[in-house]
Amino acid sequence: MNVLILSVTLWIVQAALALAMCLCVYRMVRGPRAQDRILALDSLYVCAMLVLLSFGVRTGSTIYFEVALIIGMLGFVATVSLAKFLMRGEVIE
Amino acid sequence: MTRLLPYPILTACLALMWLLLAGFTSGQLVLAVLVSIGAARALKALGEVSPPVKRWIRIAEFTGIVLYDILRSNIAVAFILISGQRRASKSGFVTMPLKLRNPAGLATLAVVLTSTPGTAWLDYNSARGELLIHVFDLVDEQVWVDQILNRYEKPLLEIFE
Amino acid sequence: MWYSGLLAVIVALPFAGAVLAALLSSNARNAEAWLAGTVAASALAITITAFPHVSNGGVIRHTIEWVPALGLSLTFRMDGFAWLFSTMITGIGLLVVIYARYYMSPKDPVARFYAFFLAFMGAMQGLVLSGNLIMLAIFWELTSIFSFLLIGYWHHNQAARDGARMALTITGTGGLCLLLGFILIGQMVGSYDLDVVLASGDLIRSHDLYLPALVLILAGTLTKSAQFPFHFWLPNAMAAPTPVSAYLHSATMVKAGVFLLTRFWPVLSGTPEWFTLVGLAGLSTLLLGAYFAIFQQDMKGLLAYSTISHLGLITALLSFGSPLAAVAAIFHMVNHATFKASLFMAAGIIDHEAGTRDMRRLSGLFSAMPITATLAMVASAAMAGVPLLNGFLSKEMFFAEAIEEHQRSLLDGVAPYVATVASAFAVTYSVRFIHTVFFGPKPTDLPKEPHEPPSWMRRPIELLVILCLVVGTIPALSIGPLLHAAVISVLGDRTPYYSLSIWHGFNIPLLMSFIALSGGCVLYWLLRNYLKTCEEGPPYFRRIKGQRIFDKVLVTVSWRWARWLEGVLATRRLQPQMRLLVAAAVGAGVWAMWGASSVLPQLTAHGLDPVLGVLWAIGAFCAVSAAYQAKYHRLAALILMGATGLVTCMSFVWLSAPDLAVTQLLVEIVTTVLILLGLRWLPKRDESIPPKFDYASRFRRHRDFALALAAGMGAAVLAYFMMLTPVPKSVGDFYLQRAYSEGGGTNVVNVILVDFRGFDTMGEIVVLAIVALTVFALLRRFRPAEDSAQLPYQQREQNEQDSVAQDREVGETLQDYLLVPSIIMRWMFPVVVLFSAYLFIRGHDLPGGGFAAGVTMAIGFLLQYLAGGTRWVEDRLRILPIRWIGVGLIVAAMTGMGSFLFGYPFLTSYFQYTEIPFIGKVPTASALLFDLGVFSLVVGATVLMLIAIAHQSLRLRTRSSRGGVEGGQG
């Protein structure tokens, strides 16, 4: 029972998150402005992180946790520098 | 003391983080303490001053409020997004004057506003102490101004100044 | 017994002399002359003493090993024939040295002259004394090289340069052919030793490789002795100083060709091929040379062509293949050497005294220089083949052989007539030479007032002329024994009976001589007025100037065609090269996969994970759109690339490679920032310029698309089949089994990186270090292009707005912008530091490790630069990335070498569980120390790269602020 519940849930969860990623990518490609793309990339990172979380649960292992953690902790560096590039035309002044 | 342990709270949090990551064993505890002291000194090198926290009690209270608000606005925004009646709600920019000047306070406010679906921190003019946010579901501006100033800024002022 | 080592000495002596001569000061004329003279004389002396041992068939050998593996040894070998030549080389050499002492003017740098001269003499000696084919080829080429240097001696004038170059090109090429021919002979005989080769004539003549070998060797010899059609270099070599002409172009170098023909006569001659090829060359040269000689106006030119013709005569004799002809050939070599050398010297004297060699200007010099005139007359009489002179004897022999029937062929038939006509021509040009120069009216408008030269300048000529007379009158007594020695050494038991008497009674040869003499005189009488005025070169052939043709061909082939071909075959553009690269890769793949269809594994439907499928649908889509956007929307392309990287990282997680995922992710972040940093310096791409859609560019696009598609499909197919084929027994199993028990870590990948294959990691960090240093070095001297040499427009605009607003300072926009973010970023710093420490420490047992930790740390620093800007950070943190790099390398290397102390190889890891109070058992592995080195290096390298680029903005600001434009806060 519990196995069934978990597997079905995880199936749905991952499907939902995968769909979410697709939507992010749509926005990313569609634009229209750079800020939209960056925003999309940011939420793509978040979705990816959540997928990895769910994957951890699915495989019942904590070994993939750090990857998710790195996305959560450092993923913003990329998007932040992109944003700053838009504002200042330069990442490090 | 402060030269060895510049930021006690931070150090503690770091140690806790280490333990959360590496597991709670005596050995890890020792390591955690050593490493977090080192890490804290790294921050010291950047010459960061630890924020002057006045009223510790208010912090918990404030946290509660925020979590509740976040949950509420999550539901609200989610509802708006799925229910087709997009037209009903309207969004717009709101400018408000802030008394809050303390950077840490501002940072906290920023985190709160951003984490709350429905409000987005856009611009803060330090010269005028003027904050520009974007509100997703803008029924009445004043309501939002009041909420932010009373519900968030006031406790923050109490905490930090 | 004569010490054979002396052979090496008489070859080495001139070379040693050359070195000495080169070292003497360049205007010590007497010293130089004495040196050269002594060398020549002593070499001559030694040679002469050797005569008894070679006089009847004896051979002296002396071998010095050089490269046994190649059958190449310095084998000196002297027999009668070689002795004869050695004597001529040293003897005439001595005379020329004496002559040159007076000929060369004080202005000339004589050191160089004598150095080259002696070196050439040495090369010539080596050539004639070689007992090993390769050694012979070596000295052969050396003669070409030194003659090049001698001809080009007066390199300030164009003629000398061209003549020298032409001589080198032709004779050098001939030499290369000769070498190949010798190698073929070696193949046939199995050895390069001359004696072995001479002993196996029948084998060679019957071998399949005989013809190619023959052709190659003839290419060498005929070019060297200026045989038609390779004759044209010799007249142009007359730009050399006269002593050089007298030596090289009469006695020695040009004789090398016929020398070699004679050397190999026993081996190669007697076949129809030989007769046809050699005979054709010889007879045509004989005739044409003589004909051309008549119409020369330059005395040396006339002598040059006559030399050509006489060499043709010798060649023709050798072609006949009969022993008697060979005897005649050898005899004529000697005779020609004597009279031609003396004539050249005489011409030199006239040039020297009268200041010109143009026979149109010279005349009636007899009264001015009677002795020289007399000598010249005798010598040219010998050249014309007048009785009682040496030239007559060998020419008689030639006539006799010409009549004989050797190989019944057309050539045989025409030989006598050609011989007669040619020697008639010889008489003509000889008579002309004497008559125009010494007789007739007194010369007018000569550059100098002619008179007899210093007597020592004449001595050599006198000696040679006397020789002509002596040999011409009492041949049997004078030249007889020497000739005999030479003949038997060449012909061995085939030596025929021959008489050197002057009178053989009335016979056809005598008749032919008579016809030739009288006919020649008559011909000159007819032509004399025409010749007084006519321009250089014979009628009908004047247009065809060998020189001009050669130059034209050379320029066309070696310059025009070459440039054109290079243009066709090479490209200086990158895109074609990349296309070739890809095409080659695809081609190689297809080539290797050809016919593999039989062994392809059957496609089995493995469990497809829909989520992974969706992920890669995203990844692929992003990759393709990145490729599509990269030209005009760089930022978009970068973002899409980031998405692809993210998907890659996720699939690493999916497929059980957490370490890869971690590393990939971190590298992803750094790369993005790096590229952003670079993007600032790239020019604006405006879409307003629409991409070209003409036929060519569309074709190019389609071709590239096809290439890309092919490569992609290739990679996919290979990967797919690889994944479906059963796993071979991989070394990975070993790693899995020993990682913990012997490597002391549970994260096998990390144990591999720091222990099993730590050496790879070593190299990898070196690469990282190098790249960082290179980046640093490159940017040290970085100059931005004009349009990116100012602040980005955003900053200019914002600064401008700030300065307009009353209540704002310039740069406040930035301050407000970063007010909150910078706080958070700063507070993240300790967190990142801690996390990097965590990644490092756990690395050996769980995903992480030195590299991941290092990059994390670097990102921590990067965050601070982002938040505070370069100045701000560097006021607070003193990061010395290059030190980090150095430390990293040293630590890693030292850790590896630590095992030396215990007598173990590099990087032998040591680990144990140590008991520490409170903490308990902790694994202490030396590999961890190694990983520390990696960590330090990665931090240093990454930071150095990022900061080196970031600093450019700072430099720009300082420069622009120097220039007055106020930059925002840095």
Place this chain on the structure above:
Amino acid sequence: MELVIAAAIGILTASGIWLILRSRTYQLVIGFALLAYAVNLFIFSMGRLRVNAPPVLNGSGPVDVTAYTDPLPQALVLTAIVISFATTALFLVVLIVSRGITGSDHVDGREG
């Protein structure tokens, strides 16, 4: 699964190749980055694909090698990632410098 990864490799390779055949230096940078992904995946796939069998041992004791995926390709890919990161960085800087000196971002340093 294999099909997905193979297709991924193919598409990444194709896009990368297409880009490195173009004329703008920036396109080459992106192209090489994409190709690096492709090659890394390619090497990785040589160890065949396993889900949830990371080569991280569960403490001591005898090791059942079939329970883990082949660690060697992963180690190789790690090295490859680092090296391709380095070279990409270098190439980027070179193109910046070239753009600075020649004034053009064309791969040949001059338009056309």
Place this chain on the structure above:
Amino acid sequence: MITFSHADVPLWAAIVGSAFLLIGAGLTLIGTFGLVRLPTFYERIHAPTLGTSWGTAGMVMGSTIIFTAASARPVFHEILIGIFVTVTTPVTLMMLGRSALYRDRSELNPGVPPKGADFSATEQDAAETRS
């Protein structure tokens, strides 16, 4: 390192955990849905916060519950993810929003308050956006 098989998860934990997971995933999906559907950037910028706030929270709680229950000892480290996401997302969004504002202003696009506007100006802008 902790590993468990789904069989070890007690039923209650499975149910509760799944609930949280579903909520988290759902909210995230809705957020990205908004990212696609909303007309202007300033509205879209709200959408991802669904994912970063309660989306993440839900997933984190879910996995925490399941891991803790399955491995019969507290496994809280997922909390860190929640914390860091909450702390770092604002940085991105603030900076991004500000950049967008600057760009729209310098391109004089309609619908954004001009530089240094006082309240009244902003009200007008709000009015514009409403209409």
Place this chain on the structure above:
Amino acid sequence: MSFAPVHMTIAPILIPLIAGALMLFFDERERRLKTVLSIGSIFSLLGVATSLLMTVHLNGEPLALVYLLGNWPAPVAINLVADRLASVMLVLTAALAFPAILYAMERWDKVGPHFHSLFQFLLVGLNGAFLTGDLFNLFVFFEVMLAASYGLVLHGGGPQRVRSGLHYIAVNLGASLIFLVGIAMVFGATGSLNMAEIALRAESLEGFARPALHVGLAMLGLAFLIKAGMWPLCHWLVPAYSAAAGPVAAVFAMLSKVGIYSLLRLALLLPGDGAAFGSRVIFIGGAVTLAFASIGLLASQSMKRASAYFILMSSGTLLAAFGISVPGGTAGALFYLLSSTLAVSAFFMLVELLEREQDAASGILAVTQEAYGDGEEVEEENQEVGQVMPSALAVLGVGFALLALVLIGLPPLSGFLAKLAILTAVLGPGAGDLGALGARRTVLAILLLVSGLVALVALSRMGIRTFWAPVEPFSPRVTVVEAAPILILLAMLVALALMAGPVMNLLLAAAEDLHHPARYLSAVLGAERVPPYAGGGQ
């Protein structure tokens, strides 16, 4: 292991590595110190390499010194193999490095930062590539070598260098990716990275593994051929090498040989005596390259460009000679490799000295740019100049002439002996029956002849233009330090000619080893770990 200490085998990699790393602790002003360090390292390299050669050559047993890194058992560990060929290459590298560094002392090491470190790291890469017996490790050292070469090829800056450097890097990045794919396929097919093990397993492959291995080898071969500069993949080489600074170009003469070395090594290790990469393809490629190089040589005006084409010429010759894989030919080709490499690198430096007058372009420009460009390097301003050499022109002239002899292949210097060795092995006595590969032998012979002729024409043209044509002889300002390296290399060439006997025997032995892979296999796979080690073996 006779008189070579155990760790001698890895010393050629460690010495320059540590030297290069130590230099990083001193800044640019302490150039003297860095120079001393690098010269010291090179000398010790020379010593180590020579004694390695002695060890493996003189007492033929063991055939090769095998070094198991990390003391792991034979097929698993990364292993270094110092056999005759490898040791010869090591010696050659060190012998080239010293003059190059000497030459750089005069000016080039001031032109940009970290020249000496990069140079040392280049040596690390080269020596590693020669020594390693592991496929992936070979890749790593290739990358070390290339990375350093990227740095060095751009050393001195200037538009020409940067432009050609960009192409150089782009093409070689592509090549490296192909290399990786090749390694992956080979590993996927055989499950091993150890060359010996791969060779062993290659015989007994069935199913898709066999074609997979072929593809892998094809990719590897392609990568090597790109490095070697085989036409039509060679267009990056000429501009890059001719733009590079003198000393850099001088060592780059070695770089192009690494590809050929690896090709030879692998081709003869794998079953089929050189058929692994398709010896026909290699022969044809080599022949075409040789032809192309000859054309380019004729077509090049500047001598620097010409010297770059000489690199291609030697690559072509080597490939073509290896394409006819007979031991004697291999030995001859190896002799040619030694001779041409020394000659070309000397030529690069000589030519720079000569053309420095003609175009004071890049080199000087770079210096001044560095000196006066930035505020940072003002100290460069007072760069000391060594004492100028008397009668420079004469010395350069003689040098040019001798190098020309070697490059053309005219007697009596090593160039001639090299061609003789190849021709003798291919056509001469001991070539056996010419029926086998007769066509190839003939083509090779003709090409050698023609290329020699072409070199003769081109070089005589250049020499006359430079030394004879000028009305008043120009007097190049050459310092002793700049001329010394060229003279040293010339001395080496002369020595090579004089010592040709023993050298040829050595190379024949090396070739025999190569053509009997069984020896290599037994040496590597039979290598013993140092006891005691974990898991038994006290």
